[in-house]
Amino acid sequence: MDSPSGCAASAFFHYDNGSRSQKVAVRLLKNFKGYLQSDGHPIYDAFEDGEDVCLCGCLAHIRRHIELCKEENLEYAMQGLKFIQDMYNVEYMADKQELPYEGRAELRQRLSKPMLDSFELWLKNTYPKVLKRSLMGKAIAYAYSLLPRMKPYLHDGRIFIDNNRCENALRPLVISRKNMLFCGNHEAAENTAIICSLLGSCKERGVNPREWLNDVISKLPYYLAPKSDRDLKELLPDVWRK
Template identity: 45%
Template sequence: MSTAPPLSAAQQQALVEENIELREEVKQLRRLLFGSKRERFVAQAEDGQLSLELASASSEPAVVVKQTVIYERAVKQIAKKAIRGGFPSHLPRVDVILEPQEDVSAMRKIGEEITEELDLKPASLFVRRYIRPRYVSKEETFHIAALPTRPIEKGMPAAGLLSQIITDKFVYHLPFYRQAQRYEQLGMKIPASTLDGWFEGACALLEPLYQTLRVYLLSATYLQGDETPIAVLDKQKKGDTHQGYHWVYYSPEQKLVLFDYQPGRGKGGPAKLLKDYKGYLQTDGYAAYDQFEVRKDIVLVGCMAHARRYFEHALENDKARAEKVLLWMQQLYAVEREAREKNLSAEDRYLLRQQKARPVMDLLGEWLVEEHSKVLPKSAIGKAIYYLVARYNKIYLYLEDGRLEIDNNPVENLIRPVALGRKNYLFAGSHAGAQRAAMVYSLLGSCKLQGINGHEYLQDVLQRLPDQPINQLKELLPPYWKKADAFPVPEI
């Protein structure tokens, strides 16, 4: 009976590292399936009590000294709205006067009691009729007023209905078939296929505005980028869907967002869109963005949140090292929170970071140099340290310009509507449909960033676009938009 030859020291070490890596993968899968998705970190002392001690680069034991700390801090006071105390004044009131059953003709009124309740009048469809009298002059010439331009030429839907269809799907995530059911309850049977056709017509009208938004956004000098998948029906894959991607670009200074659909996740999508862009580009560590390192007119900025995520996942693997880094990161984010609470300008935020954040980043950098060779590369803490070491210089750049954010979480937050939509309408019907969705997400997302009601914006823009000169489309972008006079809506 033959026996296997003994393993060399290198082979044994490789097996140990592979075992550690597989164990870590099992932990992450269990956490994904059964664990909490929260990444909140609260450091604890050995006795289980919360620790307020800040991590430092020194390995010397800390001396515990009791002290009394008294400080003041600003706390936002949020006014509690007591529903029973009254409703907002902007809501219309309908008065119902209830007289006593007794004869009050000989009585004197000394006051009244008012009790309010909140009610709802369901949405309702109505038909707007354009009545155009025809006249004939003495010269036997006829005169009649011209019809206003309609969003869809010779189409049934007005701008208000089109806007509601779009916002219902992309803000409230109602697929067309559910909307069709609701309209049938309102007394009008509109097939889902008809709603889809109207949506295509509206997007054809919005296309030039979307292209204007793209040009305007790419004129910025600081963008954040990310991508998210979307399933797309493909005629070449019967019974299956194609994995497409929305590439998302956000301008923090302009408060605009652009969704760009691409059939894949390759580097060709961002290369094409950003071929003329010049400025900062802040992204995660995805390799498709590495192509911009060779361009002198684009400066890549890293994301602290992605690096932090690795250390939070490494807490069970190496608590001491992971906690040390997470405590430093807490200090860095505390500086950002202070800048937001004080509403600092970019210049003042830069000065605050130089005073409070740069020393912490320097300590973190020194620690990484010392520790990266002491951990197993395939362990959770090893992956976290190596990830941060590879991107430390890019993350450090946020200290050099007060306009830059510490992470690209803002652009990730703008992707959430897509994730919610995927759970409801599941997929896009075609690649063209996915691009139409990108157009709508861009306009509605920019409205949200500007504090604009998306439904009112689309209703107004869809009514005005057919007559808007091409060189004045910028006036309809969310930052410049001013609502025009609307068509009258009857009291129903």
């Protein structure tokens, strides 16, 4: 995915025999270094104390849990959502001003940090007032556990406030999966993940997938020829676009 400063990246989908276990994530990201942004799924806890990986949280997932509490406790839900909306307003302000990532980080330090601190205090003070097993109790516990992962975004404008770009890239695949009900077998699912990765990367790079496919398919025989010294990476959407 791209960053708030507009640096584009690529989409990557991975299928591992239907598993979403921690060992799959560790194996897939064993050589990864940098910011790793995700929801609060426990599989990412394995990277909590890593020297080369900084876990970043997603404010949209925190908001989603609190929104579910409106019918149960509207007063507290609206209080929590107000803190979150205020932090999003800072992002809208940075977008409107077209701030570079250094300027976005400075704005977050000045405006968003006090908001996040106040939100943390509200969570601590509100939790004893609700039932732990209630929707609000669970939402507060979820939000509070992820607050340490929200703090890196305050210091680096390249980090999004949420991972909605990844969620949006995943949505078409999820909808297709529900419509298809199944891929047929594990091999077909793996192939689907590869195709979705390539087409998703086209979308992120602003590449017309039809033009890319037509051109790549016509060139593949030359790249796959026995004596060819051409690198298939040249056909990936980000390189092809250049």
